[in-house]
């Protein structure tokens with residue numbers, strides 16, 4: 136618990152309202168200010184979370200010297216410029232995923248954090264899920280042997296977000312950057328963070344703005360009638376095959392709309408001593424459900440020469456709150472960061488590789504260096 140850290144939250148939309156603002160309150164930080172270009176949202180958040188100040192312009196928040204750390208919870212195309220401003224203002228930063236729109240931006244952010252000597256964490260909250268935490272302990276102890284393959288997926292039967300999420304210039308992509316990123320990141324984290332080498336991917340748009348009423352997860356702007364949400368120029372399905380420098384292979388399937396029995400978030404890992412499966416769905420928009428369930432990580436192993444299944448029970452937790460608690464501990468110097476800017480860069484390189492491969496219709500190398508100069512628009 137942190138009683139000391141004074142924070143600000145930039146962006147008062149969906150994720151700020153259900154994760155960052157309540158997370159800071161639950162973990163004892165003082166929320167000094169909130170900022171949103173839609174002033175009514177900043178004011179509503181100020182009231183709901185008893186925040187001292189609300190601003191329309193985030194620069195006013197960054198100008199407050201007492202604010203030590205900020206969350207950046209805005210549309211993806213604004214991550215890089217706002218994070219760079221926050222670092223320049225001397226703040227520690229927790230930026231939502233994906234880190235940026237492309238690799239060049241992510242590298243510029245990594246560089247700026249190093250030069251400023253500030254914390255920069257990316258919102259890979261799935262790393263704090265109890266099933267991931269438990270399985271990582273097992274893998275780190277060597278109980279799975281060499282983990283050489285993982286098939287991962289994040290699939291929704293019906294569940295595409297509207298608004299800026301479906302506009303490539305604002306989001307950077309569809310379900311790959313919105314949800315697929317979570318399973319790819321936590322799986323890479325589980326197996327010791329190897330570096331990606333190449334990828335073969337295919338993306339498709341089969342449904343677009345799906346007419347089923349239940350399937351529309353309206354973005355804040357569409358819900359409030361500030362934009363019509365009709366632009367849909369990103370993929371709604373993707374599959375990928377990613378090769379890593381230690382020989383590990385990861386596959387991905389991800390979709391906002393798919394004709395399946397149920398939504399799925401999964402990672403099936405194959406190791407030489409044992410395999411393991413995480414397979415769950417935690418609907419973040421249905422409050423309480425995540426915290427209520429008790430589930431198990433399945434482990435497939437051998438006992439006395441016989442195949443045997445183990446179940447590691449865990450209490451499903453609020454991974455966002457756990458992430459915020461860790462961020463505050465990092466800001467205070469009590470814990471070393473479990474998510475580094477490099478993790479954001481690596482994931483950005485994978486995202487870029489997926490789209491390059493889909494365009495090229497073949498395997499492409501994954502580059503961890505920028506090939507083009509970065510130009511940031513605010």
Ligand SMILES: NC(=O)c1ccc[n+]([C@@H]2O[C@H](COP(=O)([O-])OP(=O)(O)OC[C@H]3O[C@@H](n4cnc5c(N)ncnc54)[C@H](O)[C@@H]3O)[C@@H](O)[C@H]2O)c1
Nearest residue numbers: 146147148149150170171172173208209210211231232355
């Ligand atoms: N980790 C997760 O599970 C998770 C879940 C949802 C969203 N996200 C990420 O969080 C970010 C925000 O997503 P969201 O669902 O909250 O979107 P949203 O559209 O609901 O909220 C974004 C907010 O940013 C505000 N904004 C836009 N420009 C701004 C500016 N210049 N200054 C201040 N505020 C500005 C908007 O007015 C809006 O209120 C995205 O990067 C998204 O990928 C992460």
